[in-house]
Amino acid sequence: MGRGTGRTLAEKVWEQHVVRRAEGEPDLLYIDLHLVHEVTSPQAFDGLRMAGRTVRRPDLTIATEDHNVPTVNILAPIADPVSRTQVETLRKNAAEFGVRLHPMGDAGQGIVHVIGPQLGLTQPGMTVVCGDSHTSTHGAFGAIAFGIGTSEVEHVLATQTLPLYRPKTMAIEVDGALPYGVTAKDLILAIIAKIGTGGGQGYIVEYRGEAIRALSMEGRMTVCNMSIEAGARAGLIAPDETTFEYLAGRPHAPKGADWDAAVEYWRSLRSDDDAVFDEVVRLDASTLSPFVTWGTNPGQGAPLASSVPAPEDFADPAQRSAAERALTYMDLRAGTPLRDVAIDTVFVGSCTNGRLEDLRAAAEILSGRKVVTRTLIVPGSMQVKAAAEAEGLDQVFKAAGAEWREAGCSMCLGMNPDQLAPGERSASTSNRNFEGRQGKGGRTHLVSPQVAAATAVTGRLTAPADL
């Protein structure tokens, strides 16, 4: 971590959570909030049972159903018996171990990374973990938040701690202002293309600079969400007035004198001016434009206004062969303008872009227009759904011919029936364009909600300005 006399934000939060430090051992770090979902927890609860252990702090643990959730007929039993068993297993485990659960049909249900912030459970300076790599989302509040595997889920359930080595720190400084129509999603896709899918390995990234400070909390969550796609386990942003304003009045946010004390502490959560980062990356936001991926990893992206690159464009042999493979899988030819790529399905949703602001952005473009692709609009939580309906966004989507769904992870990873058919091509606001991610043989282009909506209207990858 930082070697100056000053300390980085990540270092401050880390030090605040060290339970035990011993020479030659990882730090034992306290975990303030443990989020649980149905996919990565069953074997962890089984492990507790086998060892005769209990959940140490059920009051710092919360569960929801999201990955397997069907987004139509959410109240009907899940048709897929394997998915149904997984969801029922979570319900049984939550009841047995005393963990609060937001099941399907509950007004509080939703994607695990949408409901934490929504409830005010994610706060500055906390440590947050979940058996899901997109836990980095919560770093938007100035928390150290990261994904863990099932063995670690079991460890946190049993001890409320994790043994961890301190990662190095990286500052990603984004100066200037994002041009009109360029979003947090475009920014993070550009960052990943710049540093690569392994660029953040071993680091906690702090996003800083004018363009970051200008983002809403929802935009900050989009940026931090995809830290993992740059290889960083965690990414965070120093809390400020935008953060406090978002948190004020949320169900689990501090109240009264506690609020004042908390805000006073939260204001100290910024990297000191003389803090030294192990690595610094700089970007100029004003040079960015809508960004899309053309390949099969999130680092294979380019401005929408450009063309599909050729493998020969890459000097590194591994990158060149990866590009070659990706173009074959994606059925794309080098030199094709990205605007000419025809799309079959548009997906707006996920923990990356399934919040109210994202739905508003899509609705603004779809208002008074018709979609020509299959278009799924999937709110990130039931509360986002209700808020969108209160504003009439559902009516806009339906009038445009899009499908308005219930809350869940949906087509981001296709564990529910929302999948691409083999060979089908999507423009998706989700976070991963891996081979088969959205359905076996499916092809994914990652985009912002704005580009997704404009693409639904034309059937080709399209920026809103092109409409």
Add this chain to the structure above:
Amino acid sequence: MEAFTIHTGRAVPLRRSNVDTDQIIPAVWLKQVSRTGFEKGLFSAWREDPDFVLNNPAYQGASILVAGSDFGTGSSREHAVWALQQYGFRVVIAPKFADIFRNNSTKMGLLPVILPAEVVERLQDEAEQDPTAEITVDLVDRVVRAGDLTVSFDIDDYTRWRLLEGLDDTGLTLRHADDIEVYENGRQPWLPTTV
């Protein structure tokens, strides 16, 4: 966790970089609630291609996967580690690993070995030329031996000790239950609870 000391086995060359966990075990396999049976899902989409390296009979029974850079990127699914182990792998060698995958591996006793890209390529070449050639991965001395090649690798002392002993982290941490309690008593009162 299964202890790991010294392992000798044959190698499979997987000449791909950025092998993500969705390829190692596609999401459809994650619906199981048990810890077993994941070997069938290992690289299940790629295995449909008859030319995929794991379909080559010469590599049946190999236990060391030699892969390209950034192995295990993406999802935190530990199922990726279970699938590799249950298929029969004890070691993955690559120039770089994604953090969560590497962490999950060391919790389960699958040894991730980081070697320079040129060494990894040489091991891949050798495994292609002679699929019967054996590699020894020695965690005690932190070296990999293959033919006349002996190359050392880095792993921190603590993780090495845990792997050599086959120790489970939770049991180790619970020895410090008093420290956890002391810490908990000093937490800020405004921190949220989920109840």
